[in-house]
Structure formats: structure tokens, C-alpha cells
Amino acid sequence: MKEIGELQLPDDVRYAEDHEWVRSEGEKTRVGISDYAQDQLGDIVYVELPQVGVTFDKGEEFGTVESVKAVAEFYMPIGGEILGVNTALEKSPELVNKSPYGDGWLIEVKPADSAELDALMTRDVYLETLKGIE
Amino acid sequence: MRYLPHTDEEIASMLQAVGKNNLGELFSTVPEDCRYTGTLNLPEPLTEWELNDLMGALSGTMAASPEYTVFVGAGSYEHYIPESVSYLLSRSEFVTSYTPYQAEMSQGTLQAIYEYQTLAARLLGMEVANASLYDGASALAEALLMAIRITRKNAVGISSLVHPHYRRVVQTYFEPTGHQVLELPRLENGGTDLSPIHGIDNLAAVAVQSPNFLGCIEDLRVIGERAHDKGALFVTCFTEPLAYGLIKNPGGQGADIACGEGQSLGIPQSFGGPGLGMFASKMEYVRSMPGRLVGQTKDLEGKRGFVLTLATREQHIRRDKATSNICTNNSLCALAAAMYMASVGGTGIRELASLNHDKSEYLKQELQKAGFKIAFTTPTFNEFVVEFPRGFDVTYQRLLEKKTVAGLSLAPFYPDLANHYLLCVTETRSKEDMDALVREVTS
Numbered sequence: 012m013k014e015i016g017e018l019q020l021p022d023d024v025r026y027a028e029d030h031e032w033v034r035s036e037g038e039k040t041r042v043g044i045s046d047y048a049q050d051q052l053g054d055i056v057y058v059e060l061p062q063v064g065v066t067f068d069k070g071e072e073f074g075t076v077e078s079v080k081a082v083a084e085f086y087m088p089i090g091g092e093i094l095g096v097n098t099a100l101e102k103s104p105e106l107v108n109k110s111p112y113g114d115g116w117l118i119e120v121k122p123a124d125s126a127e128l129d130a131l132m133t134r135d136v137y138l139e140t141l142k143g144i145e
Numbered sequence: 146m147r148y149l150p151h152t153d154e155e156i157a158s159m160l161q162a163v164g165k166n167n168l169g170e171l172f173s174t175v176p177e178d179c180r181y182t183g184t185l186n187l188p189e190p191l192t193e194w195e196l197n198d199l200m201g202a203l204s205g206t207m208a209a210s211p212e213y214t215v216f217v218g219a220g221s222y223e224h225y226i227p228e229s230v231s232y233l234l235s236r237s238e239f240v241t242s243y244t245p246y247q248a249e250m251s252q253g254t255l256q257a258i259y260e261y262q263t264l265a266a267r268l269l270g271m272e273v274a275n276a277s278l279y280d281g282a283s284a285l286a287e288a289l290l291m292a293i294r295i296t297r298k299n300a301v302g303i304s305s306l307v308h309p310h311y312r313r314v315v316q317t318y319f320e321p322t323g324h325q326v327l328e329l330p331r332l333e334n335g336g337t338d339l340s341p342i343h344g345i346d347n348l349a350a351v352a353v354q355s356p357n358f359l360g361c362i363e364d365l366r367v368i369g370e371r372a373h374d375k376g377a378l379f380v381t382c383f384t385e386p387l388a389y390g391l392i393k394n395p396g397g398q399g400a401d402i403a404c405g406e407g408q409s410l411g412i413p414q415s416f417g418g419p420g421l422g423m424f425a426s427k428m429e430y431v432r433s434m435p436g437r438l439v440g441q442t443k444d445l446e447g448k449r450g451f452v453l454t455l456a457t458r459e460q461h462i463r464r465d466k467a468t469s470n471i472c473t474n475n476s477l478c479a480l481a482a483a484m485y486m487a488s489v490g491g492t493g494i495r496e497l498a499s500l501n502h503d504k505s506e507y508l509k510q511e512l513q514k515a516g517f518k519i520a521f522t523t524p525t526f527n528e529f530v531v532e533f534p535r536g537f538d539v540t541y542q543r544l545l546e547k548k549t550v551a552g553l554s555l556a557p558f559y560p561d562l563a564n565h566y567l568l569c570v571t572e573t574r575s576k577e578d579m580d581a582l583v584r585e586v587t588s
Binding site: 057059062075077082084 | 297432457462463466
């Protein structure tokens with residue numbers, strides 16, 4: 012398991028309490044899980060993602076992740092419609108471990124309310140909450 | 146794995162170890178209002194000889210083989226069980242088998258379950274079979290729920306020629322869910338009419354039984370194509386798996402999920418249970434499958450070993466998010482089926498299936514020659530429907546007094562099939578049995 016100092020915590024994304032990240036890319040936003048979350052889960056063996064076109068509220072469960080030691084749910088860091096899912100994860104779920112902020116992204120969302128985006132944590136605030144967990 | 150009950154002394158020493166004076170203290174964390182304090186409404190205990198008398202009197206009220214010559218199947222089939230199966234199954238390692246969580250000490254049980262899964266998958270022509278569910282009826286209900294999980298649609302079409310008890314179990318499962326159940330009517334020829342599915346948009350599954358409750362072999366390939374055209378999964382069900390020794394198996398005809406009752410494979414009828422819920426699917430749906438799965442793996446030294454796998458689908462890990470509330474299997478019955486399939490072998494299953502079919506055809510033809518109407522034209526396996534003349538119930542009673550059960554009256558299940566009887570002939574019925582039946586019903 013990584014020490015807090017070893018975690019990759021880029022500052023071009025915002026973080027949610029359930030350890031998802033959100034990156035604005037124009038019209039749509041990408042969602043994944045943080046380096047901390049993938050590290051806690053361990054080797055990921057299966058990722059279940061929602062259907063494109065479905066709309067979820069902030070905080071709703073949108074998928075599940077299974078690692079060799081646990082199963083966990085993904086929760087929407089912001090509300091919105093699912094515009095796309097990372098289909099590469101069907102065959103290569105380990106991408107979430109290898110590249111949590113890159114090839115291991117989970118879903119693309121059309122945000123319902125941009126205020127929800129602004130309410131998410133910055134890198135520094137998220138780092139503080141992680142220190143609180145440890 | 147052995148199961149040994151605890152002695153009073155062991156219980157006392159365990160209580161001492163955790164610092165409790167009695168069992169009541171041990172359970173003191175259970176809230177008061179959740180504890181039952183009354184006396185249980187149970188009859189007084191019986192001595193062994195009293196109990197034997199009671200059970201003897203109960204069984205005396207039943208018409209069962211070998212005392213009776215029974216021409217009834219309808220979901221429970223009389224087949225010969227090789228002595229080797231009874232012997233192997235009675236070994237204490239199997240009889241006291243417990244849910245084998247611990248691969249370190251359960252390799253024998255796990256391997257036996259793995260072999261059952263392999264044989265079940267081969268018989269059904271499917272890619273993966275689970276370690277078994279309780280019985281055919283609950284297996285079908287679980288299959289339909291699985292289809293709903295996979296397709297994320299919420300209506301199922303189920304043939305009215307699926308065993309009536311299975312359909313009731315499905316209704317019980319579905320009643321609180323709000324999912325829609327559409328019954329598909331019977332065609333003139335004894336097959337299922339699929340036309341009602343065209344009006345349904347959110348169809349998750351089409352389920353048929355083959356051979357169906359009337360004994361007729363459904364055209365699975367065509368039904369499967371029509372289910373898939375609607376974007377639904379194709380669920381096939383069975384009560385008589387021995388049929389697949391002769392007719393094409395579900396997997397070869399496009400089934401996404403195949404499920405049913407495995408009692409025919411070496412399990413005694415025992416007045417209706419325990420049974421064996423066989424359950425198999427395509428590999429792509431394995432993570433949505435209910436129940437236990439045993440997988441083959443390698444240990445640290447590279448030796449072959451067996452272990453419960455994909456357990457994250459299950460209730461003890463996923464809690465309310467589990468694929469089903471089935472957290473165990475019918476291990477002993479599954480092992481009986483594995484031993485039966487291995488003992489009889491592929492050739493044996495084919496020969497037995499032919500024998501069932503040929504004998505059944507003989508009785509069908511003799512009844513036809515004697516002037517009775519065979520109700521449906523569709524080919525059958527070891528069961529078929531005969532229309533007897535009005536007033537046949539008197540003959541039926543007379544035969545019953547002579548210790549012959551001349552089929553199952555279908556009127557209670559299908560009101561439009563008054564005077565229709567479902568007859569079953571397995572390898573256990575002799576030509577003399579059948580000739581005697583024809584003589585009796587014509588006299």
C-alpha cells in the first residue's frame with residue numbers, strides 16, 4: 012500500500028468524498044477513481060459500468076468494482092447523463108490500477124448542474140481528508 | 146469434512162473461554178423483543194419404534210413404486226439408480242459435506258463439485274454450470290431474475306407448458322418485485338405459442354421447458370431466435386435432463402441460460418424432494434449467475450487445486466447487492482448426479498435415453514391401436530398425453546386398487562384438458578407392465 016506522499020494527486024481534477032475524481036473537458040466531464048482508491052482496492056479484476064443515456068443524481072451508485080480482496084460501488088460525484096463508458100475496462104480492468112487518471116477512466120457525464128462541480132474538493136483539500144483517514 | 150456435535154462439556158468449556166455462564170448470556174446481545182420466549186408448538190418426542198410406525202403409516206397413504214406400477218412422471222421420474230452411486234454417496238466425507246469455504250481442508254468436496262459442474266455443463270451443452278441450486282423451480286425463478294439483471298428490462302414471457310409448480314414458484318419470487326410475467330399459451334400441436342411477445346417492449350427473457358409439461362419437445366432453435374430478435378435472453382428449463390441423451394441439448398440451440406431439475410440423475414424420488422437445481426449459462430453472463438461456483442486453480446507449488454471462485458457475486462460478501470440470496474448448494478444431490486453421470490457415462494446416457502423414448506413410444510402406439518387419442522402431434526421423449534373417454538376416472542380408480550397409477554389427470558392444471566392424462570414410461574417399466582395397462586384400460 013502506498014504512503015500518502017507516494018500518491019499521485021493531479022490538480023487538474025476535482026475529488027469527491029467517495030474517492031472519485033472529475034475532470035472538465037468542455038461539454039462533458041470525465042469520472043474515475045483516485046490513486047488512493049485504486050491502491051486501497053488492490054488488483055482490480057472486474058468493472059461494471061452503466062448504460063449510456065441513463066441519468067443519475069449526485070451520490071447515486073453507477074457501477075461496481077471488484078478487486079481480488081473487495082467489492083465496492085462507484086457513486087456519482089456529480090449528477091448527470093452518462094455520455095460514454097470506458098469499454099476498454101471490460102477486457103482490461105487493470106487499467107484502473109495502472110492509470111487511474113488516464114486510460115483507467117470510468118465514465119463521461121453531461122453535468123446536470125455545474126455548481127455540483129465547483130463544490131468538489133481541490134487536490135489540497137482532498138489530500139487533507141486523506142491525512143485524516145490515515 | 147466431518148460434522149461432530151458438541152458435548153455438554155465442550156459447550157461449558159467454550160462458554161468459560163468467552164466468560165459466559167450459559168447460552169442465554171451468550172445471546173444477550175440479541176434484543177429482548179427479538180427473542181422468542183414461549184414454548185414451541187411441537188408434538189411430543191417419539192421413540193424410534195413409534196416414529197417408524199408413524200412414517201410407515203404415512204407412506205402407506207401414498208401410491209409409490211415398487212409397490213405400485215406408476216405411469217406418472219410430471220417432474221419426478223422413476224429411474225434405476227446404480228448401486229455404485231448409493232455406495233459412494235453414503236461415504237461419510239460426502240454425507241456430512243458442509244459448505245466448503247476452506248480450500249485448505251476441502252479439496253475432495255471441491256473437486257467433486259467441480260466435476261459435477263463439468264458434467265452438468267456438458268450434458269446441457271453450456272459453457273459454465275454452477276454448483277447447483279435447490280430444485281428445478283427455484284432454478285427457473287433465479288434464471289429469470291438473472292435475465293432481468295443482465296438485460297435491465299423487467300418483463301418475462303414464460304410458457305404455460307412449463308411445469309405448473311415451477312410457474313407458481315416464479316410467481317412467488319416475482320410478486321414483490323413488480324416485474325411483469327406474461328404467460329405464453331399452448332399451440333394446437335402441444336408446443337408454445339410465442340405470438341404474445343410481439344406486443345412487449347421490455348422483454349428480458351423468454352422461458353420454455355423442453356420436453357414441456359405435456360411431454361412435447363419444443364423447437365428450441367426457433368423459439369431462441371425469436372427471443373433474441375426481441376432483445377431478450379433465451380431461458381430453457383427442463384424436468385427430465387435424461388432427454389438430452391437423445392434430443393439436442395439447450396446450449397446447441399441457442400440457450401443463454403439452461404436450468405431445471407436434476408432428480409432423474411441418480412436421486413431417489415423421495416415423495417418429491419430433495420431435488421437438484423441444475424443451472425448453466427453462457428460464460429459471458431457468469432458474473433450475473435446466482436449460487437456457488439468452484440474453479441480449478443494451482444496452489445503455491447504449482448499443483449492442481451480447487452477453490453470457490455467468483456464469490457463476490459454472493460450474499461456473504463455482497464450482502465444486499467448479491468446476485469441472489471442463494472448462498473449454498475444442494476451438494477449431496479449434486480454429487481449423486483455427478484456420480485450417476487460418471488457411472489452411466491456418455492454412451493450409457495444415450496442408451497438409457499433411447500430406452501425411455503422407445504418404451505414410451507411403444508405404449509403410445511399400443512394405446513393408439515386400442516382406439517385412444519394421442520392428444521398432440523409433436524414428438525415426445527418419455528411422456529405423452531392421452532385423451533381417454535369420459536368416465537375414465539372410474540377405470541383409473543379400479544386400476545389404483547390394483548396398484549397401478551394410470552398417469553396424471555391434467556384437468557386440475559389445464560381446465561380445457563379434461564379427460565386428458567399425462568403418461569410416463571421410463572426404463573423401469575417393462576413390456577408386461579405396459580401390456581397390462583392397455584388390457585386394463587380397454588376392458
